[in-house]
Amino acid sequence: MPYRDLRAFIRALEEHGELKRIPFPVDPVLEIAAFADRSVKSGGPALLFDNPTGHNIPVLVNAFASMRRMEIALEVASVEDVARRIVDLLEMRPPQGLIGKLKMLPKLADMGAFFPRTVSSGPCQEVVLASAFSLRDLPVLQCWPEDAGRFITLPLVFSRNPDTGKRNCGMYRMQIFDERTAGMHWQTHKQGAEHYRRSERHGRKRMDVAVAIGADPVTTFSAILPLPPDLDEMLFAGFLRQHPVDMVKCRTCDLEVPANAEIVIEGYVELGELRTEGPFGDHTGFYSLADEYPVFHATCLTRREQPIYAATIVGPPPMEDYYMGKAIERIFLPLMRLQLPEVRDIAMPAEGVFHNLILVSMRKSYPGHARKVMHAIWGTGQAMFSKCIVVVDEDVDVQNSREVAWKALNHIDPERDIQFVMGPVDSLDHSSRLPNYGSKMGVDATRKWPGEGFTRPWPNMIEMSPEVKRRVDELWKLAGL
Numbered sequence: 435m436p437y438r439d440l441r442a443f444i445r446a447l448e449e450h451g452e453l454k455r456i457p458f459p460v461d462p463v464l465e466i467a468a469f470a471d472r473s474v475k476s477g478g479p480a481l482l483f484d485n486p487t488g489h490n491i492p493v494l495v496n497a498f499a500s501m502r503r504m505e506i507a508l509e510v511a512s513v514e515d516v517a518r519r520i521v522d523l524l525e526m527r528p529p530q531g532l533i534g535k536l537k538m539l540p541k542l543a544d545m546g547a548f549f550p551r552t553v554s555s556g557p558c559q560e561v562v563l564a565s566a567f568s569l570r571d572l573p574v575l576q577c578w579p580e581d582a583g584r585f586i587t588l589p590l591v592f593s594r595n596p597d598t599g600k601r602n603c604g605m606y607r608m609q610i611f612d613e614r615t616a617g618m619h620w621q622t623h624k625q626g627a628e629h630y631r632r633s634e635r636h637g638r639k640r641m642d643v644a645v646a647i648g649a650d651p652v653t654t655f656s657a658i659l660p661l662p663p664d665l666d667e668m669l670f671a672g673f674l675r676q677h678p679v680d681m682v683k684c685r686t687c688d689l690e691v692p693a694n695a696e697i698v699i700e701g702y703v704e705l706g707e708l709r710t711e712g713p714f715g716d717h718t719g720f721y722s723l724a725d726e727y728p729v730f731h732a733t734c735l736t737r738r739e740q741p742i743y744a745a746t747i748v749g750p751p752p753m754e755d756y757y758m759g760k761a762i763e764r765i766f767l768p769l770m771r772l773q774l775p776e777v778r779d780i781a782m783p784a785e786g787v788f789h790n791l792i793l794v795s796m797r798k799s800y801p802g803h804a805r806k807v808m809h810a811i812w813g814t815g816q817a818m819f820s821k822c823i824v825v826v827d828e829d830v831d832v833q834n835s836r837e838v839a840w841k842a843l844n845h846i847d848p849e850r851d852i853q854f855v856m857g858p859v860d861s862l863d864h865s866s867r868l869p870n871y872g873s874k875m876g877v878d879a880t881r882k883w884p885g886e887g888f889t890r891p892w893p894n895m896i897e898m899s900p901e902v903k904r905r906v907d908e909l910w911k912l913a914g915l
């Protein structure tokens with residue numbers, strides 16, 4: 435059985451020596467963030483603050499902040515195991531013959547078993563506060579000195595596509611404005627923003643939004659996955675945890691939320707109402723600029739009797755989100771390879787904060803092939819944000835940034851091999867000429883072929899001959915080295 439809820443995950447982290455409880459008061463304004471930053475940078479554990487100053491709700495941070503913790507969260511020995519399960523599923527070709535069909539049945543039954551289930555009650559509604567509540571009752575963090583205020587940083591934001599009725603769950607930070615309102619920072623390319631635009635087109639006045647905080651780890655992780663529109667994150671979470679996600683109906687809006695969540699804020703966004711949100715110390719390592727975003731109005735707060743508040747701190751890399759992103763990189767590689775089987779591996783080094791840099795190794799088969807791969811990446815979901823794509827041959831290990839820098843810089847004639855394109859860029863890019871629109875760069879650092887107009891000889895990489903290496907292995911010992 436997968437983790438029932440956040441508490442079961444916390445117990446597992448404790449059992450693995452991956453969590454430290456902090457019993458004394460620590461301030462949710464800046465101090466908890468400073469702890470979290472130091473812990474992740476020094477390879478420290480997840481932190482559970484039992485006594486956040488001014489509140490009686492414990493605060494959990496850095497629960498995903500290492501590869502080991504991601505493995506514990508996903509209940510795998512290696513995140514590559516998740517990738518393998520996806521490959522198995524995708525290799526479900528039309529069965530041949532009776533035996534093949536019989537072999538397929540368990541897999542199909544498996545899939546059916548992953549659909550989210552609606553249940554009539556859940557721990558997230560142990561306490562229902564429809565009137566006497568305030569968002570300020572929650573120990574929401576201020577992360578960095580120049581932040582505009584306190585921000586909910588790990589929320590699962592649920593909304594519904596008004597055209598298809600399909601549910602979406604995305605992680606979009608929320609700035610607390612007052613007791614009942616918060617900023618809703620869904621960036622223009624994200625599904626929440628798309629639902630908002632569609633609701634406006636329908637001439638509606640309001641759009642229901644529900645926010646869950648502190649679900650089981652896989653359900654929380656699913657909120658950040660770059661899934662195609664209308665693919666339910668809760669179904670994907672069910673597949674990842676191999677058990678359906680139980681959902682309960684909200685009390686004041688037409689949405690469902692994970693029954694096992696710690697805290698739920700139900701409400702709506704008033705269409706057309708915008709308010710300045712930010713600045714906020716963001717995962718780029720810089721403050722994202724203040725901008726106009728919709729306002730979320732809370733209509734009801736439901737929670738467990740004694741909830742735990744889950745949060746994360748983003749900032750100069752590497753932070754917790756680097757490890758969450760690394761898991762996504764590993765899990766989505768096989769999906770990318772369905773479209774682009776020539777791709778061997780990809781890497782998004784921490785310094786590139788996801789959208790600024792993606793390293794791609796590939797097996798080149800025809801002239802211009804590396805550029806085809808770049809354009810395909812710019813045309814694929816949230817990979818469209820990739821500001822710089824560096825493509826190398828398959829013998830380069832993209833997990834080793836130094837090797838990529840060394841080989842790529844040797845292999846390029848910049849004027850020939852660097853290509854600029856215009857298009858959508860990440861909302862967090864503070865350097866683009868306009869918000870959300872700017873240029874991107876592709877670097878073709880593969881060996882150049884005669885078919886690409888390169889007729890000079892291409893040198894071999896320097897390597898000592900194996901016989902000499904073996905002989906020197908022996909002489910090395912003889913020399914007492």
Ligand SMILES: Cc1cc2nc3c(=O)[nH]c(=O)nc-3n(C[C@H](O)[C@H](O)[C@H](O)COP(=O)(O)O)c2cc1C
Pocket residue numbers: 587588602603604605606607608619620621622623624625626657658659660661746748755758816
């Ligand atoms: C800690 C964290 C905070 C995030 N904050 C935001 C945010 O404020 N706004 C946003 O648009 N995306 C944010 N994201 C990224 C989205 O969650 C991510 O792009 C997700 O795939 C969007 O889902 P969607 O395609 O269903 O909209 C955040 C991701 C993480 C890990």
Ligand SMILES: [Mn+2]
Pocket residue numbers: 602603604625661662663664665667
């Ligand atoms: Mn989505």
